Amino acid sequence: MGSLAFDRVTVRYGERTAVAGFTEHVRAGEWLCLIGPNGAGKSSILRAVAGLVACGGSIDADGQALAARTTRQRAALVAYVPQVPELPDDMTAWEYVLLGRNPYIGYFGRESRHDQALVGAVLDRLGLRGFAGRLLGQLSGGERQKLVLARALAQQAPILLLDEATSALDVGHQQQALELVDQLRVEHGLTVVSAMHDLTLAGLYADRLVLLHQGHVVSAGPAAHVLRPETLSEFYGASVTVHTDDDGTVVVVPRRRREG
Amino acid sequence: MNRRSWYGWFAAALALLGVAVVLGAMIGPAGAVSRANWHIVATVRLPRVALGGLVGGTLALAGASYQGVFRNPLVDTYQLGVGAGAGLGATVVMALGITGSRMGLSAGHAWPIVDPLPLAAFLGGLAAVFLTYVVGASFGGNRATLVLAGVAVTSLALAVQALILQRNNDVVRQVYNWLLGSLSSASWSDVRLALPYTVVSGAVLMAHRRHLDLLRVGEEEAQALGAPVRRIRLTVVVAATMATAAVISVSGLIGFVGLVVPHVVRMLSGSSYRSVLPISVVLGAAFLILVDIPGRALLHGAEIPIGVVTAMLGAPFFIVLLRTRQAAV
Numbered sequence: 132m133g134s135l136a137f138d139r140v141t142v143r144y145g146e147r148t149a150v151a152g153f154t155e156h157v158r159a160g161e162w163l164c165l166i167g168p169n170g171a172g173k174s175s176i177l178r179a180v181a182g183l184v185a186c187g188g189s190i191d192a193d194g195q196a197l198a199a200r201t202t203r204q205r206a207a208l209v210a211y212v213p214q215v216p217e218l219p220d221d222m223t224a225w226e227y228v229l230l231g232r233n234p235y236i237g238y239f240g241r242e243s244r245h246d247q248a249l250v251g252a253v254l255d256r257l258g259l260r261g262f263a264g265r266l267l268g269q270l271s272g273g274e275r276q277k278l279v280l281a282r283a284l285a286q287q288a289p290i291l292l293l294d295e296a297t298s299a300l301d302v303g304h305q306q307q308a309l310e311l312v313d314q315l316r317v318e319h320g321l322t323v324v325s326a327m328h329d330l331t332l333a334g335l336y337a338d339r340l341v342l343l344h345q346g347h348v349v350s351a352g353p354a355a356h357v358l359r360p361e362t363l364s365e366f367y368g369a370s371v372t373v374h375t376d377d378d379g380t381v382v383v384v385p386r387r388r389r390e391g
Numbered sequence: 392m393n394r395r396s397w398y399g400w401f402a403a404a405l406a407l408l409g410v411a412v413v414l415g416a417m418i419g420p421a422g423a424v425s426r427a428n429w430h431i432v433a434t435v436r437l438p439r440v441a442l443g444g445l446v447g448g449t450l451a452l453a454g455a456s457y458q459g460v461f462r463n464p465l466v467d468t469y470q471l472g473v474g475a476g477a478g479l480g481a482t483v484v485m486a487l488g489i490t491g492s493r494m495g496l497s498a499g500h501a502w503p504i505v506d507p508l509p510l511a512a513f514l515g516g517l518a519a520v521f522l523t524y525v526v527g528a529s530f531g532g533n534r535a536t537l538v539l540a541g542v543a544v545t546s547l548a549l550a551v552q553a554l555i556l557q558r559n560n561d562v563v564r565q566v567y568n569w570l571l572g573s574l575s576s577a578s579w580s581d582v583r584l585a586l587p588y589t590v591v592s593g594a595v596l597m598a599h600r601r602h603l604d605l606l607r608v609g610e611e612e613a614q615a616l617g618a619p620v621r622r623i624r625l626t627v628v629v630a631a632t633m634a635t636a637a638v639i640s641v642s643g644l645i646g647f648v649g650l651v652v653p654h655v656v657r658m659l660s661g662s663s664y665r666s667v668l669p670i671s672v673v674l675g676a677a678f679l680i681l682v683d684i685p686g687r688a689l690l691h692g693a694e695i696p697i698g699v700v701t702a703m704l705g706a707p708f709f710i711v712l713l714r715t716r717q718a719a720v
Contacts, residue, residue: 181615206617217609221662234617239598
């Protein structure tokens, strides 16, 4: 459950081609991370999977085309966490997480006892039970981020898309959130496709990295393969040193450019 | 959590509505209810109470629905141009003299089968709200541009209406009385005229409460959660406009009910549309019945039109809302 196959996926915004013929296979339970400079097409790929932007080519989930499914069926397969989620200040945490159950409720239906119980279980799992009745506007950035994950989890979709979902958090909260995603991935066998800017964190959590540049894949594979100084210099225009720790962790460190 | 706590507020609103109905039936120039004035109670006061409740409840429900679908707490019938558009539609029908409702009776013959007044008001209102939406969206579609687009559409509709009135002097007084918004000549036939439209569209709006909550996280996220956003938006706008047009055609333009009532409800019972919609209906009905009482009791023979009363209460409220929201956004 949850494998994802991209076949020559193309996304265009008017004249501009954001993604050009992206072909990739993501195994069920795998964590694939899309990296690349701003405008490389990372978000567009995620948005195409979520059905928020039209695309050429095809995206199959478990061997079936996503485009052939209704909006609701797709939402039961794919949970999407945007870069800047919209959290209404005057909505309670419980109401917010309950929205994740929408794919399982008919157009004129309402949440069942099962839906309510599941939301309770998700909040328990993330240690958020105490926040259930609180308004979103009263919560901290870290708590809000967790609630967005809780909503995605309540969606019970085998595929989780994270679009820079942790970029706004400090290093501690970022680590906690990614650690949580990884635990949930293992517990529920989730397939995770994320877009990330922090290359060290990307290499630390993802099984595989795909480096995009102007809509094309320019490098793909494990962190040690993709995160090389000459590659990053070429496509990010960045000057970096790459260290490999004893445990195999790849660390990308920016370097000052010295003139003359 | 506490998803059932709003039932208490709903019950309280129902109790207030009960009080409003009793007071509405009891108070009037002919004194309290007795055997002697029962005829007045049944043919003058009760239809007026029923119409007030129907109009108030519908305007509050439609206002809350517009706010949900446009994700903007500042919009209502007036701000979206629906009132002016419906007014223009109704003016056309009155100028042509083809309406059977009380506003049109003096102008010409009664329309035999289906009265065209609500239909014309509906089409006018619908055209206006779509124009407002398109214009507002083309300038960025934020809260302020939507309201400004509504102002522009309202001005346009009023200008066309003025042109029509200038060429049809005979209906000026009739249209003007209607524009002020009044329940003063309410009859059971007015209630019958508006009821079918409001019941149908009210049921549709009520059935979309959960969807309005989904839209609160934005169009994209709602869609990613599996909500058919376009269908929801279109259905809700059409239903809310139909309900609004139906009551506007029998009561005229009564402003600010749809703005004030849902806002008060949100402050009391939380902002989930699950509770905002049903409580707004009941509280809106109670509000308009109660507001109508002093207008007819205080000045014998010279009533204050209810649209004037609600505007006097609502306009300052809107300004306060604008200030606080500006700080929040």
